[in-house]
Amino acid sequence: MEVREHRDDLVRRLPALRLVFLIVVALIASCYWLVQVVHGTFYRERAENNRLRKAAIQAPRGLIYDRHGRLLVENIPSYRLLFDRSRSADFDASIRFASQVLDRPADDLQRVLERARGASVYKPVLLAEDLALAQVARFSVEALEHPEFEIDVEHLRLYRHGPTTAHVLGYLGEATDRELQLAAGELGAGDLVGRRGIESRRDSYLRGRDGERVVVVDSRGRLREEYGNRQAFSGRDLQLALDLDLQEEAARYFENRVGAAIALDPRNGEILAFASSPSYNPNVFARRLDRDQWQNIVEAPNDPLQNRAVQNTYSPGSVFKIVVAVAGLEEAVVNEKDRVFCRGATRIYNRRFRCWKAAGHGSVNLHQAIRESCDVFFYHLGQKLGIEKIAHYARLFGLGGTTGIDLEGEKRGLVPDLEWSLKARGEPWYPGETISVAIGQGPLLVTPLQMASLMAVFANGGYRIEPHLVARDGTAPRREVAVGRASLEVVRKALWAVVNDRGTGASARLRNVDIAGKTGTVQVVEQKAWIDSSELPFEKRDHAWFGSFAPAEDAELVVVVFVEHGGKGSEAAAPLARNLYEKYFNGADGARDLS
Amino acid sequence: MLATFPDQQLTVRHLGGVRWGLLASAILLALIGLATIHSASSELALDYLPKQALRIVLGLVAFAIAFSLDYQVLAKFSVPIYAAAMFLLVLVLVIGSEAGGARSWLRVGAAQLQPSDIAKLATILLLARYLAGINRRFVRIPQILAACGITALPVLLVALERDLGGAAMFVPILAGMLLVSGVRWRVLVAGALVLLVLGALVWNFAMLDYQRTRVKTFLSPGSDPLNAGYQLQQSKIAVGSGMLIGRGYMQGTQSQLRFLPARHTDFIFAVLAEEWGFLGVLAVLVLFSSYIMNGFAVALRARDRTAILLVVGFLSLVSFHVVYNTAMVVGLVPITGIPLPFLSYGGSFIVANFIAAGLILGIDFRRYVNR
Numbered sequence: 002m003e004v005r006e007h008r009d010d011l012v013r014r015l016p017a018l019r020l021v022f023l024i025v026v027a028l029i030a031s032c033y034w035l036v037q038v039v040h041g042t043f044y045r046e047r048a049e050n051n052r053l054r055k056a057a058i059q060a061p062r063g064l065i066y067d068r069h070g071r072l073l074v075e076n077i078p079s080y081r082l083l084f085d086r087s088r089s090a091d092f093d094a095s096i097r098f099a100s101q102v103l104d105r106p107a108d109d110l111q112r113v114l115e116r117a118r119g120a121s122v123y124k125p126v127l128l129a130e131d132l133a134l135a136q137v138a139r140f141s142v143e144a145l146e147h148p149e150f151e152i153d154v155e156h157l158r159l160y161r162h163g164p165t166t167a168h169v170l171g172y173l174g175e176a177t178d179r180e181l182q183l184a185a186g187e188l189g190a191g192d193l194v195g196r197r198g199i200e201s202r203r204d205s206y207l208r209g210r211d212g213e214r215v216v217v218v219d220s221r222g223r224l225r226e227e228y229g230n231r232q233a234f235s236g237r238d239l240q241l242a243l244d245l246d247l248q249e250e251a252a253r254y255f256e257n258r259v260g261a262a263i264a265l266d267p268r269n270g271e272i273l274a275f276a277s278s279p280s281y282n283p284n285v286f287a288r289r290l291d292r293d294q295w296q297n298i299v300e301a302p303n304d305p306l307q308n309r310a311v312q313n314t315y316s317p318g319s320v321f322k323i324v325v326a327v328a329g330l331e332e333a334v335v336n337e338k339d340r341v342f343c344r345g346a347t348r349i350y351n352r353r354f355r356c357w358k359a360a361g362h363g364s365v366n367l368h369q370a371i372r373e374s375c376d377v378f379f380y381h382l383g384q385k386l387g388i389e390k391i392a393h394y395a396r397l398f399g400l401g402g403t404t405g406i407d408l409e410g411e412k413r414g415l416v417p418d419l420e421w422s423l424k425a426r427g428e429p430w431y432p433g434e435t436i437s438v439a440i441g442q443g444p445l446l447v448t449p450l451q452m453a454s455l456m457a458v459f460a461n462g463g464y465r466i467e468p469h470l471v472a473r474d475g476t477a478p479r480r481e482v483a484v485g486r487a488s489l490e491v492v493r494k495a496l497w498a499v500v501n502d503r504g505t506g507a508s509a510r511l512r513n514v515d516i517a518g519k520t521g522t523v524q525v526v527e528q529k530a531w532i533d534s535s536e537l538p539f540e541k542r543d544h545a546w547f548g549s550f551a552p553a554e555d556a557e558l559v560v561v562v563f564v565e566h567g568g569k570g571s572e573a574a575a576p577l578a579r580n581l582y583e584k585y586f587n588g589a590d591g592a593r594d595l596s
Numbered sequence: 597m598l599a600t601f602p603d604q605q606l607t608v609r610h611l612g613g614v615r616w617g618l619l620a621s622a623i624l625l626a627l628i629g630l631a632t633i634h635s636a637s638s639e640l641a642l643d644y645l646p647k648q649a650l651r652i653v654l655g656l657v658a659f660a661i662a663f664s665l666d667y668q669v670l671a672k673f674s675v676p677i678y679a680a681a682m683f684l685l686v687l688v689l690v691i692g693s694e695a696g697g698a699r700s701w702l703r704v705g706a707a708q709l710q711p712s713d714i715a716k717l718a719t720i721l722l723l724a725r726y727l728a729g730i731n732r733r734f735v736r737i738p739q740i741l742a743a744c745g746i747t748a749l750p751v752l753l754v755a756l757e758r759d760l761g762g763a764a765m766f767v768p769i770l771a772g773m774l775l776v777s778g779v780r781w782r783v784l785v786a787g788a789l790v791l792l793v794l795g796a797l798v799w800n801f802a803m804l805d806y807q808r809t810r811v812k813t814f815l816s817p818g819s820d821p822l823n824a825g826y827q828l829q830q831s832k833i834a835v836g837s838g839m840l841i842g843r844g845y846m847q848g849t850q851s852q853l854r855f856l857p858a859r860h861t862d863f864i865f866a867v868l869a870e871e872w873g874f875l876g877v878l879a880v881l882v883l884f885s886s887y888i889m890n891g892f893a894v895a896l897r898a899r900d901r902t903a904i905l906l907v908v909g910f911l912s913l914v915s916f917h918v919v920y921n922t923a924m925v926v927g928l929v930p931i932t933g934i935p936l937p938f939l940s941y942g943g944s945f946i947v948a949n950f951i952a953a954g955l956i957l958g959i960d961f962r963r964y965v966n967r
Contacts, residue, residue: 008899008900008901008904010733010778011776011777011778011901011904011905012895012896012904014775014776014778015776015892015895015896015904015908016896018772018775018776018892018908019888019889019892022885022888022915022919023885025919026881026884026885026918026919029881029919029922029923029926029928030877030878030881032923032926032928033835033869033874033877033878033922033926034874036832036835036836036926036927037835037836037838037839037840037869037873037874037877038839038840038874040836041836041837041838041839041840042839043836044832044833044835044836044837044839045836045837045839047833047836047837048833048834048836048837048849048850049837049849
């Protein structure tokens with residue numbers, strides 16, 4: 002067959018190919034001989050001197066300022082001591098030296114090192130943090146004798162005003178595994194990310210991008226080659242709408258109280274003061290927390306990490322009456338002339354509902370009922386409106402929904418209605434509950450921030466604003482509330498009277514500023530009789546509200562104060578509002594001119 | 597398929613005469629690779645050893661299947677096999693995943709498949725069938741061009757995946773098979789010239805910057821110390837510091853300190869050279885030579901053209917990978933992603949290598965039967 006004949010042609014060149022392969026392999030082998038055996042010592046030495054170091058160049062995080070450009074958060078350098086075991090000629094001598102410079106017992110340092118045992122020998126161990134400059138200098142001077150020590154600069158976040166701004170700013174914490182995954186390469190293990198507050202919400206804006214330095218150092222730690230640097234880009238700075246003076250004033254007021262206060266500009270939603278008490282010192286998070294410190298914060302009474310202004314919900318109390326009043330006027334179930342006689346209590350649905358004033362208010366119209374916060378008037382108004390109408394207006398004013406503030410974890414609160422009752426509780430709504438809701442009690446729940454946003458609608462003539470902490474350029478978005486201007490005006494006038502005309506908010510009064518406001522007192526436990534809350538144990542005392550704005554005619558500032566178990570709104574909450582207005586309008590620095 | 601030829605039954609008796617040395621070398625190399633991969637990856641978060649071990653087992657299964665297949669039947673189906681391989685290459689261009697700048701992987705469930713490994717085998721199969729049919733002392737130029745055409749298609753497709761190293765590996769296959777099937781020397785020289793011109797064209801128009809940089813770096817190592825030059829330098833330091841007897845298993849500072857890039861794949865030989873020294877290098881080269889020599893023996897005693905051409909194709913593939921990879925690690929040729937057969941970490945490549953071994957031994961097994 003043909004195949005057989007031509008097989009030999011094919012085989013002819015095989016031995017030559019085989020020879021070529023063997024020659025090539027021999028050549029390669031001789032090359033290895035050359036590199037490994039002839040020049041082996043040269044390469045072995047180079048390998049010894051080969052110490053590749055990759056060091057992150059930390060990108061400074063953006064700074065945060067208040068509205069007047071005062072620094073709230075800055076970065077301060079902190080020097081850390083690293084110890085490279087592989088470069089230490091005499092381990093004990095190294096420890097002795099470090100112990101002497103750091104003024105710490107050698108045993109102490111040994112323990113730190115023991116904890117790091119198991120990690121690669123070539124990876125430097127963090128021996129001490131927060132070195133004094135003199136100590137840094139000592140290690141630098143002795144660098145030749147002790148190449149095993151390395152100084153590393155780290156930028157720590159310093160919150161200049163500590164607890165005062167903690168709930169606004171938040172703090173930094175090490176990124177969790179999940180965050181690392183989500184960040185897809187933008188974050189490395191051990192990187193810090195914002196936790197809570199603005200630090201968290203604007204994390205990527207503030208963060209910047211770390212750079213990297215790749216260097217090869219020899220066995221004695223001397224720089225041999227530098228394999229390029231990736232530049233670090235620092236984070237962008239941020240200016241808040243916050244006014245540090247007002248913030249400090251609010252924080253001072255809350256030193257021994259629990260609660261929250263918000264001051265915002267009703268024209269654009271800028272938040273000038275935002276306090277939640279108790280607070281915590283965010284600077285303790287700047288370094289890895291030890292268990293005790295964390296425990297202290299977590300177990301502190303009243304949960305300091307909780308941001309009461311947006312994360313806690315409470316009954317709005319009498320402040321809610323302004324919503325019911327508008328609802329009544331809009332639905333025409335009440336007019337300005339209608340009067341109700343209050344004798345200290347009234348009977349509705351066969352149940353007795355008490356007014357806060359045992360002696361009764363006598364005959365009151367809507368204006369007087371708001372001014373003196375007459376419960377009986379609103380019981381009857383609530384009964385006429387019914388829960389669905391009340392809920393409708395409450396939602397128009399933004400209750401039961403988030404305000405859109407640039408913070409995380411904002412609660413929606415609760416505006417109860419018939420549907421909610423069936424769905425959430427599985428039982429029908431009781432008409433008697435409507436009566437409670439009409440004066441801001443019952444299942445109705447709001448956050449202090451929602452109350453500030455509610456007051457803003459009355460302050461600015463009918464617009465819902467988006468409260469925000471970060472200063473914005475240009476006008477802020479605002480939404481018109483679908484209620485008549487006239488109804489708002491009636492309520493606004495009554496609110497002025499609350500403070501200035503023998504009303505419940507007289508304690509907020511200022512001589513040269515027209516403040517309008519509404520007090521609220523929330524019963525914590527049901528009381529059978531008229532008892533002064535201050536005689537009860539703390540946790541049973543009433544919550545105090547004060548919602549307000551000023552100047553009444555053309556408001557620039559809304560202030561809402563909430564004091565947990567503070568007692569009466571007029572006594573516990575209104576004074577802080579007054580202080581804030583005082584600061585804002587008559588500030589010692591004369592910043593405001595009230596001509 | 598064992599019994600396709602009724603005139604002469606294959607029996608267990610015939611198994612004894614097969615060149616088992618080839619398989620033994622392959623298995624030994626794979627085991628050495630396994631140990632080295634363990635050393636190279638133990639510093640990483642996850643050890644690659646279990647995965648590679650599984651792949652070797654898979655490779656042995658693939659070997660057994662390839663061994664049992666009749667190469668004549670395979671040659672008969674070479675066109676559809678080739679077509680299927682080309683389809684996979686196109687598919688990878690569309691839905692493939694990227695790794696190290698090349699888009700050359702297909703994800704099949706949890707496994708990664710590099711279709712260029714399959715394409716190499718398919719191309720060898722088709723070339724063997726085509727060249728076997730020519731059956732003259734010297735191959736004529738149109739036939740050479742046809743063979744070039746068969747090779748050019750996968751080369752082009754793999755090059756489009758930006759895997760230039762992988763694309764280049766088809767050339768020695770073609771060269772080896774053409775050489776054996778009878779190309780006049782003067783044609784060979786002319787061909788080399790054409791390749792040179794083509795190379796210049798590719799350099800100027802088809803290559804990406806980083807690929808050019810690699811070649812340039814090779815020609816003058818100081819020019820780009822950060823990337824390609826760095827790799828070369830670190831690899832050479834690793835190899836050199838192994839000296840005669842090596843630093844010992846898992847003691848290589850170069851590899852343990854992570855100076856070596858791709859040390860479990862393309863630079864696995866550098867890890868081995870550092871830890872086992874020149875003696876280790878020599879041992880592996882001897883094992884590869886044993887594989888190739890056994891292969892040549894199979895080719896020399898094969899009875900038909902298809903068989904010889906197939907074996908030559910497989911041997912070209914394996915030997916060129918070995919030569920290029922070991923030369924690259926010691927800095928003799930530019931760095932490009934060429935893995936070392938049986939040793940480098942990688943799924944489809946090691947399976948493809950075991951398939952090639954199975955086919956070679958299958959040819960040997962059938963040497964009295966087929967004609």
